[in-house]
Amino acid sequence: MEDLFLPGIALTILIGIAYLTGRLADRAHERALVRDEALLPHQYLDSGDAVPDTVSIQQSRMVTGKVVIAEDRFRNLLARLRVFVGGRLAAHEAAVIRAKREAVLRLRINAKGASHIIGLRFQSAEISRGMIEMIASGTALYTDHRPTGGKPASLPDDGVNISHRNLLTELASASMAFLLICWGIYTASGFAIEWAASSISVKDEVAIWSELEPEIIDGHRVGSQRNVFENYLVDLINSVPKEALGPARDYDFDVMIIPDSSPNAAALPGGLILVNSGMLDLVESENELLSILGHEIGHYNGRDHLEGLGREIVGVALSAMMFQTDAILTTWVAGWPKLLADRDHSRSQELDADDWSLKILMAKYGHVGGVSRTFEKLAAMQGDHSVMDYLSTHPHPMDRVNRLDDMARERGLPIGETIDLQTGFDNFLKSLTKSRPSLWNSNKQQLSDTGY
Amino acid sequence: MANSPTSAAEMAVVTISHIPGREISENLGIVFGSSVRSRSFLFDIFATFKNLFGGEVRSYTRLLEDAQHEATSRLVAQAQKMDADAVVDVHFATSQVAYKAAEIFAYGTAVRLK
Numbered sequence: 001m002e003d004l005f006l007p008g009i010a011l012t013i014l015i016g017i018a019y020l021t022g023r024l025a026d027r028a029h030e031r032a033l034v035r036d037e038a039l040l041p042h043q044y045l046d047s048g049d050a051v052p053d054t055v056s057i058q059q060s061r062m063v064t065g066k067v068v069i070a071e072d073r074f075r076n077l078l079a080r081l082r083v084f085v086g087g088r089l090a091a092h093e094a095a096v097i098r099a100k101r102e103a104v105l106r107l108r109i110n111a112k113g114a115s116h117i118i119g120l121r122f123q124s125a126e127i128s129r130g131m132i133e134m135i136a137s138g139t140a141l142y143t144d145h146r147p148t149g150g151k152p153a154s155l156p157d158d159g160v161n162i163s164h165r166n167l168l169t170e171l172a173s174a175s176m177a178f179l180l181i182c183w184g185i186y187t188a189s190g191f192a193i194e195w196a197a198s199s200i201s202v203k204d205e206v207a208i209w210s211e212l213e214p215e216i217i218d219g220h221r222v223g224s225q226r227n228v229f230e231n232y233l234v235d236l237i238n239s240v241p242k243e244a245l246g247p248a249r250d251y252d253f254d255v256m257i258i259p260d261s262s263p264n265a266a267a268l269p270g271g272l273i274l275v276n277s278g279m280l281d282l283v284e285s286e287n288e289l290l291s292i293l294g295h296e297i298g299h300y301n302g303r304d305h306l307e308g309l310g311r312e313i314v315g316v317a318l319s320a321m322m323f324q325t326d327a328i329l330t331t332w333v334a335g336w337p338k339l340l341a342d343r344d345h346s347r348s349q350e351l352d353a354d355d356w357s358l359k360i361l362m363a364k365y366g367h368v369g370g371v372s373r374t375f376e377k378l379a380a381m382q383g384d385h386s387v388m389d390y391l392s393t394h395p396h397p398m399d400r401v402n403r404l405d406d407m408a409r410e411r412g413l414p415i416g417e418t419i420d421l422q423t424g425f426d427n428f429l430k431s432l433t434k435s436r437p438s439l440w441n442s443n444k445q446q447l448s449d450t451g452y
Numbered sequence: 453m454a455n456s457p458t459s460a461a462e463m464a465v466v467t468i469s470h471i472p473g474r475e476i477s478e479n480l481g482i483v484f485g486s487s488v489r490s491r492s493f494l495f496d497i498f499a500t501f502k503n504l505f506g507g508e509v510r511s512y513t514r515l516l517e518d519a520q521h522e523a524t525s526r527l528v529a530q531a532q533k534m535d536a537d538a539v540v541d542v543h544f545a546t547s548q549v550a551y552k553a554a555e556i557f558a559y560g561t562a563v564r565l566k
Contacts (some may be wrong), residue, residue, distance in 0.1 A: 048541030087490065097486060
């Protein structure tokens with residue numbers, strides 16, 4: 001979520017500055033145009049090619065006027081939102097008119113002394129995106145005639161061509177429509193993904209993933225071998241009675257420890273569970289450990305890992321399709337409806353997964369002691385409820401502690417003594433040496449030495 | 453704002469330098485109308501698919517039609533403000549002011565007829 005807030009603040013400041021400088025530049029240009037147009041002597045402007053036959057021409061030559069005006073970031077954002085939603089780009093209409101007036105003004109300065117400018121043509125160029133480029137060209141006629149007064153000597157500026165809307169109102173209405181559309185897309189695609197994820201069987205998933213998995217593991221494991229502690233975690237999962245695992249029993253689970261201090265765990269397709277070392281640092285008992293693994297197994301049962309992957313892919317695909325490459329801003333704006341659409345769904349997934357960790361603990365130990373211990377510690381780290389909780393994809397850990405405890409009480413699940421993590425690990429090592437005594441020496445180590 | 457389709461019909465707007473059968477009495481100068489528009493993302497996506505197979509992109513044709521119509525209406529509105537009788541030598545230009553947004557620009561010479 002920090003990745004939404006921090007760039008958000010930076011971008012808001014940038015847009016605020018761009019709004020101010022952009023409006024100042026607009027106003028300065030407008031004022032300069034009015035002043036300079038009034039200074040120039042009257043000239044006949046004609047888009048036709050007919051040479052006036054009432055005057056005698058002394059000289060004629062081609063004249064041009066060019067201008068390139070850059071849009072500011074604020075107007076760029078407005079345009080991007082408007083292009084997505086559809087409709088009139090009010091912010092640009094004023095700018096393109098000013099570009100034309102400026103081009104004609106420069107053309108007329110180049111045609112100083114001429115009484116007529118005929119065959120006036122406008123042409124736009126495209127040097128770069130986000131710029132308004134205008135070229136005006138015509139033929140200046142130097143004649144004995146001097147036009148005076150009464151005739152429009154420059155491009156008329158009567159506001160006919162501009163949508164008179166406040167730019168901030170425009171921003172509000174465009175972004176509202178934009179957010180609603182994005183939210184609709186993400187919600188609809190969420191349902192489609194949920195359906196797709198539930199129709200992929202575990203067997204198919206494992207078959208597809210077995211092609212990709214070695215590449216993911218390669219960077220993290222030496223010789224693609226599990227270390228002792230990872231073996232212990234896998235053994236812990238395998239020691240749970242199969243029928244308690246639900247549909248996830250068909251997986252051949254693998255656990256990989258990631259050296260990362262944030263307390264997190266993740267379920268990857270194909271039965272690969274990632275556990276951050278920061279999570280393991282919090283764990284004191286084997287029961288807690290299985291509670292975390294059981295939670296991830298619960299995600300497999302809910303097919304949440306596939307849905308998560310699908311939502312990521314849809315998010316990337318949509319932003320690539322809708323915003324192309326260089327739009328950090330719109331991608332950021334679109335991040336919000338995605339967050340809201342994903343949030344409710346993700347929270348219910350987390351709670352469902354918690355149910356499975358209760359079930360699995362019951363099956364292995366006959367009691368649910370330690371099931372909520374890790375969340376208690378997480379809650380202590382995270383602190384009290386805050387505004388951020390509203391946007392979080394996970395329920396507040398303290399709420400989960402209370403919910404787990406309530407459920408255990410309602411169902412009358414017993415709470416027993418937990419097994420110390422070091423004891424559990426020692427037992428695992430002993431069982432290992434029983435089957436393969438030669439391993440004993442290499443594995444004779446303290447838990448703290450395993451380097452997780 | 454004169455966006456109604458009738459306003460364009462009331463005034464002669466031609467791309468040639470005179471109104472056939474009438475004589476121009478006074479040249480009032482350049483008038484112009486411009487419209488910057490975009491279609492929504494849905495049409496943009498359809499257009500991207502259309503790019504795969506070829507063929508007319510109808511949604512963009514509509515966009516150009518709408519923009520051209522509005523630009524002409526605005527041109528006429530400006531000429532009406534000048535008390536002009538007709539707009540001659542009308543030309544159209546287009547530019548891409550923002551990605552996937554088109555500007556259609558109509559300009560001509562407002563004249564009074566005898």
